[in-house]
Amino acid sequence: MTSTVLERLLxxxxxxxxxxxxxxxxxxLTWSGLAYLVSVIPMAPLAGYGYERAGVLAAIAVHFGVNTTMALVGVNSLLPQVSIVAVQAVVALALLATFRDRRQSEGSPGRQAAPSAHPA
Incomplete structure (x- = not known):
């Protein structure tokens, strides 16, 4: 997430x-500007999950999907922006919970670990 925050600042x-x-x-310095800046918080785990599952192209696809959603919904007021960030946050939390559970069970006997797109 640090790299995403750094990217946003740059x-x-x-x-x-x-x-x-x-x-x-x-x-x-507006509520809409703040909502846009806060959107980095759920965006980081979403892009990270895409990267972990399928590599750089998946992370790019996640970013493209968010940008496309913003364009289609029309983010010219605060409510659509906050709604998009809220949906991103819910999906990111669900993915983080699922991913965490899978990682904890990888060490369990009798369960096969899911292959990682990028081995450590």
Missing amino acids: KLPLQFFVPGTVQASFGL
Whole structure:
């Protein structure tokens, strides 16, 4: 998640201060700007889960899916933004709970561990 937060900070000028971007229309010091910045919290485990399960292309697909959802829903007010972040948070928590349970059971006898896309 640290790398995702760092990425968000590095992209901050590009996203909020370039005229014509969605984030510039939100404004950095607004509730919509805050909602956009907070969206990094559920986005990190979602992209991380995609990466762990299927690699870089899956993480890119997750990011693309979130961007597409934002474009289709039309995030020109606070309610759609908060709704998207809430759905992301619920899915991220469900995946984290499922992934944690699977990791704990990998060491159990009689259960076969799921192969990882990226061995340690």
